[in-house]
Amino acid sequence: MEKPVLIREDGLRHDGRRPDELRPIRMEVGMLKNADGSALVQFGKTKVIAAVYGPREIHPKHLTLPDRALIRCRYHMAPFSTSERKSPAPSRREIELSKVIREALEATIFTEYFPRTTIDVFIEVLQADGGTRTTGLTAASLAVADAGIPMRDLVAAVAIGKVDGVLVLDIDEVEDEFGEADMPVAMMPSLDKIVLLQLNGVLTREEFREALELAKKGIMEIYRLQKEALTKKYLMYPEE
Amino acid sequence: MPKIYVANRQIVRPGDLLAEGEDVKGGDYTYRVGNKIYASILGLANVDDGVVSIIPLEGMNVPKEGDVVIGLITSVGITNWIVDIRGPYKAILNANEALESFNPITDDLRKYLDVGDYIIAKIIVFDRTRNPLLTIKGKGLGKITEGKVIDVKPSRVPRIIGKRKAMLNILIEQTKCTIIVGQNGRIWIRCPNEELEDILVRAIRKIEAEAHIPGLTERVKRFIEEEKRRLGIA
Amino acid sequence: MSLTPTSQPVMPRLKRNTLISLLKKGNRIDGRAPEDYRPITIQLNPIPKAEGSALVKIGDTMVMTGVKTEIGEPFRDRPFEGVLQVHAEYVPLASPSFEPGPPDENAIEAARIIDRCLREPKAVKLDELVIIPGRKVWIIFNDIYLIDHDGNVVDAGALATMAALNMTKLPKIVGIEGDNVIIDRSVRETPLPLSLNVVTVTLAKIGDYIIVDPNLDEELIADARLTMGFDSLGRIVGMQKMGMSGFTRSELDYAIDLAFKKAKELHELLEKVLKNPETASKPIV
Numbered sequence: 001m002e003k004p005v006l007i008r009e010d011g012l013r014h015d016g017r018r019p020d021e022l023r024p025i026r027m028e029v030g031m032l033k034n035a036d037g038s039a040l041v042q043f044g045k046t047k048v049i050a051a052v053y054g055p056r057e058i059h060p061k062h063l064t065l066p067d068r069a070l071i072r073c074r075y076h077m078a079p080f081s082t083s084e085r086k087s088p089a090p091s092r093r094e095i096e097l098s099k100v101i102r103e104a105l106e107a108t109i110f111t112e113y114f115p116r117t118t119i120d121v122f123i124e125v126l127q128a129d130g131g132t133r134t135t136g137l138t139a140a141s142l143a144v145a146d147a148g149i150p151m152r153d154l155v156a157a158v159a160i161g162k163v164d165g166v167l168v169l170d171i172d173e174v175e176d177e178f179g180e181a182d183m184p185v186a187m188m189p190s191l192d193k194i195v196l197l198q199l200n201g202v203l204t205r206e207e208f209r210e211a212l213e214l215a216k217k218g219i220m221e222i223y224r225l226q227k228e229a230l231t232k233k234y235l236m237y238p239e240e
Numbered sequence: 241m242p243k244i245y246v247a248n249r250q251i252v253r254p255g256d257l258l259a260e261g262e263d264v265k266g267g268d269y270t271y272r273v274g275n276k277i278y279a280s281i282l283g284l285a286n287v288d289d290g291v292v293s294i295i296p297l298e299g300m301n302v303p304k305e306g307d308v309v310i311g312l313i314t315s316v317g318i319t320n321w322i323v324d325i326r327g328p329y330k331a332i333l334n335a336n337e338a339l340e341s342f343n344p345i346t347d348d349l350r351k352y353l354d355v356g357d358y359i360i361a362k363i364i365v366f367d368r369t370r371n372p373l374l375t376i377k378g379k380g381l382g383k384i385t386e387g388k389v390i391d392v393k394p395s396r397v398p399r400i401i402g403k404r405k406a407m408l409n410i411l412i413e414q415t416k417c418t419i420i421v422g423q424n425g426r427i428w429i430r431c432p433n434e435e436l437e438d439i440l441v442r443a444i445r446k447i448e449a450e451a452h453i454p455g456l457t458e459r460v461k462r463f464i465e466e467e468k469r470r471l472g473i474a
Numbered sequence: 475m476s477l478t479p480t481s482q483p484v485m486p487r488l489k490r491n492t493l494i495s496l497l498k499k500g501n502r503i504d505g506r507a508p509e510d511y512r513p514i515t516i517q518l519n520p521i522p523k524a525e526g527s528a529l530v531k532i533g534d535t536m537v538m539t540g541v542k543t544e545i546g547e548p549f550r551d552r553p554f555e556g557v558l559q560v561h562a563e564y565v566p567l568a569s570p571s572f573e574p575g576p577p578d579e580n581a582i583e584a585a586r587i588i589d590r591c592l593r594e595p596k597a598v599k600l601d602e603l604v605i606i607p608g609r610k611v612w613i614i615f616n617d618i619y620l621i622d623h624d625g626n627v628v629d630a631g632a633l634a635t636m637a638a639l640n641m642t643k644l645p646k647i648v649g650i651e652g653d654n655v656i657i658d659r660s661v662r663e664t665p666l667p668l669s670l671n672v673v674t675v676t677l678a679k680i681g682d683y684i685i686v687d688p689n690l691d692e693e694l695i696a697d698a699r700l701t702m703g704f705d706s707l708g709r710i711v712g713m714q715k716m717g718m719s720g721f722t723r724s725e726l727d728y729a730i731d732l733a734f735k736k737a738k739e740l741h742e743l744l745e746k747v748l749k750n751p752e753t754a755s756k757p758i759v
Contacts, residue, residue, distance in 0.1 A: 031759050032622045033534040034569050037298070040759055045523060049621065049759070051567040055300065055328035066369075074566065074574050079617040080524040080540020083659055088563055088617070089576070108254075110271075110280060113302075115368055117328045122567045122574070124619075126538065127521045145254050148299015148395065150269060150280040153255030190255040190278060230282055231251050234297065234452055314484045324484065356487035389488055 003178045006163040013175070015044075019168045022158070022218055027139075027229035029146045037147025039229070041139040044172055045129035050139035052147040055117035069114040073102035075136055077125040097133045104137055104157075104186050104195040110150040119149060130172035131159040134184050137196060142226055155195060156222040157186035160211045162201060167211050169218045181207075185215040189223045244292060246285040251297070251452070253282050258292045267293025283395075284452060297452060301394030301424045303327050303372045307363045308381075310389060310426035311374065313356065316349050323359065326394065326424045329371045333361065337375035358384040360420055360428065380420070387418070387430035390441060392448050394425035399451040400444060407447065407457050414464040415440045439467045476579055481571050485694050493695060497683045503691065504533075509732060511687045511739075516633065516747045518641050518754045525662065526642025529758050530634040533689055534624035536568075536759065539616060539634035541642045541666075545605065545655045546613040556603025556611040560589035562618040562631060569623040580627075583716070585618060588632050591672045591703030591712035598639065599667035605647065610655050612644060614666065621759075625690035628701050632674040633744065640748050642666040670706040673740040675733040677701075679721060684729055686736055700729055704737035 006014050013019065023044030032038035035051035042048075055069050064070055075097040079086050105121060121144070123136040134157035141155035161171035163179035176182050181201025187194050203211060242261030246252060256279045258270060266277040267286070270293060279285070283294040303309070303325065311323035311331060321338075323331040335342040335349060353359065359374075360381050366372040376382050392400065401408045401421055412419055417431040417440050427444065431437035443464050450456055493503050500508060512533030521527035526541035548555055562585035566572040577585070592598060603612035616639070618631045643662035647655060678688035678696035688696055697719035703712035710730075715721065721729065747754045 028759065032536075032567065033624060034622055035567060036300075038567075047521070049567065053566075053570050056570070057328065057330055072574075076565070076574075078538075078540060078563075078619055079561070079615065080521060080527060080542050080619075083523070085542035085544055085615045085617075088561065114328050120566070122565065124565055124567055124621075126540075126619075127523050129523065145282050146298060148281060148296050150299075151254045152271065152278070152280065154253065188255065190257065191273065227253050227256075230253050234251055312484060312486055354487075356484055356490070358486055358488055384488065387488075388492065389486065 004174060006175060006178060007166050013163070013168060015172065019166050020214060020217065022170045022221060023172065025222065025225055027142065027225055029142055029229050030233065035143070037143040037145065037149070039139045039142035039146060041135050041142065043131055043135045043170060045127055046125075046131055046135050046172075047127040048123060048125050048132060048135045048139050050121065050123045050136060050143040052119065052121050052140070052143040052149065054119040054147070055114035055149065056120075057116065058118045064116045064118065067115050068111040069109075070118045071102050071105055071109065071111065071121065072118055073098050073105065073121045073123070073140075075101055075123045075125075075133065077128060077132070081125045081128045100196055100198065101133060101137050101140060104155055105140060105144065107193065107195040108141065108151045108153055108155055108188055109144060110152070113150055128173065130174070130176045131170060131184070133157075134159050134186065137186050138222060138226065142229060145230055153188035153190045154223060154226050155186050155188055156219045156226060157184065157196060158215055158218040158222060159184040160215050162203065162207065162211070167207065167214055169214050183211055183215070185212065185219070187216070187219050189219055242290065244287060246287065246292065248285060248287045249454070250285045251283075252279040252285050252294060254280055258285065265291040267291050269294035269296060295398070296395045298393070299395055300327050301397070303329070303331070303363050303366045303424070305363050305366055307423040308420070309361055309363060309374070309424040310384070310420070310422035310428055311359050311361050313353050313359065316353070316355060318349070319344050321349060321353055323361070323374060325372065326391070326426065327372075331363070331372040331374050333359070333374045333376065337364070337373070337377055353383060358389050358428070360384060360422070384428055387428055388437065389426055389428050390444065392425050392427060392444060394423075396448045396451050397421060397423055397425055399456065400427070400447050402457060407460065410457065410461050410464075411440060411443060414461065414468070415443075435471050435473055439464055439471075442467070482694060483571060485691065489691065490695050493691065494681060497680060497685070502685065504689065508683065508685045509736065511736065512689065514633070514743060515758050516637055516754050517756065517758045518637060518747065518751050520757065525644065526638040526640075526666065528634045528637035528641060530630045530637065531758055532626060532630045532633075532687065534622060535626060535630050536622040537627060537630040537634045538619045538621055539631065539638040540619070541638045542615040542617070543642070543644055544613045544615065545610055545657060548604070548608065548611045553608035554604055555600040557613045558589070558593065558598050558600060558616065559613065560585050560592065560616045560618070560635070562588075562620070564620045564623070564627070568620045572623075581620070583714070584628050584631055587628055587701055587703070587712060587714045588618065588635055588674070591632065591674060592635070595670060595672060595705045595709065595711045597668055597670055597672050597705065599669050602667040605655055606650070606653065609653055614642075623690060625693045626676050626687050629674050629676050629687065632672065632703070633740065636671050636673065636744060637747065639666055639668060640671070671741060671744055672703055672705045672711055673737050673744065674701050674703045674712070675736045675740065677729050677733060679719070679725060684725060684732065686732065700733075702730065702733045702737070704734060704741075706741055708734065708738075
């Protein structure tokens with residue numbers, strides 16, 4: 001496929017968004033029967049479901065830690081989620097992303113409350129259109145909250161890109177593939193802490209500062225939507 | 241003067257700023273960073289005498305010594321049983337906390353309690369360095385042989401019991417059932433007939449769904465009365 | 475190598491007794507009659523990026539099937555046929571007893587049952603999927619994803635698969651240069667050629683009682699299960715007995731008649747949904 005026009009003459013992106021505009025976002029919490037906590041998050045066409053089990057004891061016992069809970073995190077893409085079918089076996093990319101997502105969750109979960117247990121976080125990408133790890137982490141932190149596991153803050157995440165020289169918020173697959181930089185960022189917004197940060201591409205130091213500001217802006221909006229999603233089911237009143 | 245940003249019974253989420261100030265105090269499910277107190281869980285804020293704490297709306301029950309729990313035997317050893325009490329940790333019931341005398345060489349524990357049995361037990365030791373220890377020696381404790389056990393969200397247990405057992409008493413009076421509520425979110429019921437058992441289960445599910453909405457005790461009372469009327473039972 | 479299952483959830487004795495005493499009175503623990511399915515919801519095309527997809531909920535069991543189409547080589551002994559591959563993943567999201575890792579024997583068995591039920595009656599017209607005979611054909615990947623486990627994954631998986639295959643449209647072939655077939659995935663015109671629909675009906679035997687669509691609790695105490703595939707012509711296109719006990723001949727006769735009746739209902743449901751796809755577009759999840 002040849003490179004499409006990423007920034008149009010009117011300054012809008014290939015899908016009509018402004019550079020600082022998020023894709024349409026949808027969040028649902030607690031939809032799975034089995035999982036202790038679950039969430040589904042959609043950013044545009046990217047659709048990810050996350051589930052949490054735990055804290056729970058797993059065997060063998062010798063793998064646990066005496067003073068805190070272990071976190072097991074698996075980021076995985078369904079074979080039908082990508083343009084070409086993806087083999088179900090874990091790829092190197094999935095293994096790396098499982099690690100950075102786990103580390104972001106380690107920063108927020110109060111693991112010291114549950115020694116010798118495991119908290120399992122499973123993320124499945126059902127449809128991939130850019131920003132799957134940030135959507136996955138956003139969903140995972142909602143699932144942890146839905147499971148009632150104590151945490152410092154929700155984690156909200158988004159990917160910034162640079163396309164045709166312009167910094168853009170919440171890149172999709174086309175912008176990721178043909179852009180000059182892709183920077184996923186995740187934060188605990190209340191504590192103003194960055195818990196996931198990667199860069200794939202080239203940015204000047206000034207561009208990086210701007211990109212971080214843009215990320216923060218998007219993250220505050222995502223954070224607001226997360227909070228709404230969590231309380232949605234408690235705001236329905238019965239008829240008296 | 242501490243600034244408190246939440247009202248009593250307001251729904252809060254992890255990371256919500258609850259209060260700020262030098263001498264502000266944070267209770268359960270809150271944490272402090274400098275002068276600020278944040279929520280660490282999804283729940284209802286409880287503002288009492290200048291202390292802000294959270295009552296969880298979701299999450300596991302963390303066992304406490306003295307809790308009465310309803311456990312499920314999941315495996316049998318030579319000198320103890322392993323019991324599922326729906327928390328992060330499996331509990332252990334040692335033979336000497338269940339039987340008067342026990343000889344591991346001649347006695348087979350499975351004769352007394354087997355995999356799949358429910359027990360009403362009390363937590364005698366729990367300190368996070370090891371698994372909770374249970375006993376079934378005591379009044380009202382022991383193996384469950386009849387009736388029904390249902391699982392509810394552990395965070396709803398206080399509401400099912402109610403202030404000074406108000407809710408629980410209504411359930412018992414109105415349905416004439418025997419009800420034992422385990423702190424771990426398991427409830428044992430034994431009812432005079434199937435209709436009353438069905439009404440009781442539905443009343444409990446109603447409490448589970450509406451626990452965060454005020455006026456629940458009255459609503460549940462009316463619900464049971466209407467159901468009994470509808471089915472034509474006293 | 476197959477091993478006796480050890481990590482199953484423990485079934486409380488009280489619950490087992492209640493379940494069986496209810497069955498004696500012709501009732502089930504969730505209020506159903508022995509021949510009733512749980513409520514079934516179907517969502518078509520939940521994954522528009524895939525060439526075909528469907529999400530099915532039977533009670534609380536949730537299964538998603540995604541269909542991806544690729545260009546590839548045919549099997550050497552079948553040069554004039556496309557290739558159909560059916561895989562299933564019981565992802566760890568779906569149950570507290572699932573561990574991450576390669577598919578276990580239950581997932582593989584489910585995939586192979588559904589595969590056989592499609593392949594034997596030639597539900598997918600593989601002979602119409604040839605591009606360059608002997609060299610390039612369409613490969614149809616059918617991936618079944620169990621998302622929430624509450625029993626009877628096979629029926630949900632088969633229904634999701636059949637719905638997804640019905641929704642599948644092949645990408646446009648824009649050019650053939652020698653052996654190289656170039657496709658444009660953004661353009662999908664040709665519906666996947668299907669000759670008929672297939673559904674499966676699963677029954678469980680608990681003592682002397684036979685029930686349709688066992689939920690997880692019923693599966694755990696069942697002596698044995700039987701899955702039967704039926705095509706739209708009413709023929710039996712696959713059978714699998716599962717579980718560690720057996721059926722008597724008369725039980726089998728009864729089961730087949732009952733399954734045939736239920737299969738007709740499932741076919742009707744599927745056809746109704748496919749005729750009115752707008753009714754099945756609301757997200758279930």
